Amino acid sequence: MNFDNYSWKDTVHLQSKKFICWNCGNVVASVIGYRALYGSYYKDAIYICPHCKAPHIVDHMNQEIPAALPGNPIKNLPETINRVYEEARSCIAAGAYTATVMILRKILMNLAVEEGAKEGDSFAHYVDYLCENGFVHRRQHEQAKRIQRLGNDANHKIESRTKEDALELLNLVQLILINNYEQADELVKKEPVVVM
Ligand SMILES: [Zn+2]
Numbered sequence: 001m002n003f004d005n006y007s008w009k010d011t012v013h014l015q016s017k018k019f020i021c022w023n024c025g026n027v028v029a030s031v032i033g034y035r036a037l038y039g040s041y042y043k044d045a046i047y048i049c050p051h052c053k054a055p056h057i058v059d060h061m062n063q064e065i066p067a068a069l070p071g072n073p074i075k076n077l078p079e080t081i082n083r084v085y086e087e088a089r090s091c092i093a094a095g096a097y098t099a100t101v102m103i104l105r106k107i108l109m110n111l112a113v114e115e116g117a118k119e120g121d122s123f124a125h126y127v128d129y130l131c132e133n134g135f136v137h138r139r140q141h142e143q144a145k146r147i148q149r150l151g152n153d154a155n156h157k158i159e160s161r162t163k164e165d166a167l168e169l170l171n172l173v174q175l176i177l178i179n180n181y182e183q184a185d186e187l188v189k190k191e192p193v194v195v196m
Contacts (some may be wrong), residue, residue, distance in 0.1 A: 003053035008032075014044040020068035022093060023054035030056070067093045070167060071174050075182045081107060085177065092166050098158065100166040101150055104173045111135065111176070123151030135180055136172075143172050 001023055011032045018029045028051050038060050047056045057065040069089040077085065084107055090110060091100040105123055113119050117175035127148050130136045136144050147169050150161070150192035 001054065003049075003055075006053050007049050008053070008055075010138050011048060014047065014185070017044065017047055017058065019057060019058075019064055021045065021049040021052060021067050022064075022066040023056055024049060024052035025073065067094050068111055074174065074177050076184070077177060077181050080157045081110070081177070081181075085173070088170060088173075092170060094164070095163075097163050098161045099167040101161040101169055103164075104169045105150065105171055108176070126149040127151075130176065137179060138175055140172065140175055143168070143175075147172055165192060 003023070005072075012035060014031055014033050014035070016029050018027065018041045020027050026049070026050055030047040030050050032050070033047040033055075034045055035042045038045075043060060045058060045188075046056065048054070049056055059065060070092050071089050074082070074085065084103055088100050088103040088107070091103060108130065109123060110124050112121075112129045112135075115130075115133065117126055117129040127136075127144050131141050131144050144158075150165055150169055
């Protein structure tokens with residue numbers, strides 16, 4: 001989100017707090033924000049990011065909301081993939097793990113189809129295809145085998161996924177995208193067809 005034109009009113013000086021901004025991803029330290037009365041004492045509750053001006057909430061348990069985005073931005077991604085990948089990162093930060101897994105599966109399936117796999121196949125088959133054709137590094141084949149269990153093509157039921165499932169899949173998708181786009185010899189310019 002863009003907070004460039006925001007001018008937060010009546011902010012106060014807070015005790016310095018270091019955090020990763022959920023909006024710009026920078027590690028920042030802020031001393032500007034708002035206090036809240038929690039029970040009978042004041043608590044530093046909202047910090048303004050000095051880099052992008054986004055508000056960063058810290059609750060009475062010291063939990064930060066929203067949490068920083070997991071994973072990292074990836075360079076040279078086609079716009080379509082980048083949008084979906086960033087959405088997946090936001091989904092994890094919001095605690096929407098089942099949605100994250102569904103979106104990340106979609107990225108891998110699209111990548112496989114874009115690279116020659118036939119459409120309408122199972123998730124497990126697409127993961128095999130990416131491994132067999134060198135899109136997944138051989139040292140990551142074990143991880144790839146593990147995430148095949150996150151496919152549920154056989155019964156078409158929506159299964160609830162955990163944070164660990166979502167992070168494991170995000171980690172693998174991130175590695176695959178870095179290898180095939182950010183670190184690719186040639187910039188991949190073509191926009192993939194999005195199969196939904
Ligand atoms: Zn920021």
